[in-house]
Amino acid sequence: MAVLAGVIGALVVPGGAMLSAPMIDQLGDKVGIGPEYKTGVNIIFRHVWYVSLPIIPSMLTAASLANVTPKELAAQNLPVLLVGLVSAWFLLLQPLPKSG
Secondary structure (H helix, E strand, C coil), X not given: CHHHHHHHHHCCCCCHHHHHHHHHHHHHHHHCCCHHHHHHHHHHHHHXXXXXXXXXXXXXXXXXXXXXXXXXXXXXCHHHHHHHHHHHHHHHHCCCCCCC
């Protein structure tokens, strides 16, 4: 589920949740998690990439203001990305709660 949400989040498209939510819903049903966890996984893993994805407009603006390349800014933000991924993984997916 996290990978699917992450891939959809990497696509810079409006309405990404409309693409990923039905898929996350089906996968969440298969592993038996409740709607609140499915929503959390979808939101967090779609947006956690934004701190180090150099094609996001806010990253381009921040890089320009900081007088660095988007690639350099993305590399500097990798620790933030890793903390976000690990935190979200353990808070939302480990241990995987069973609904019902």
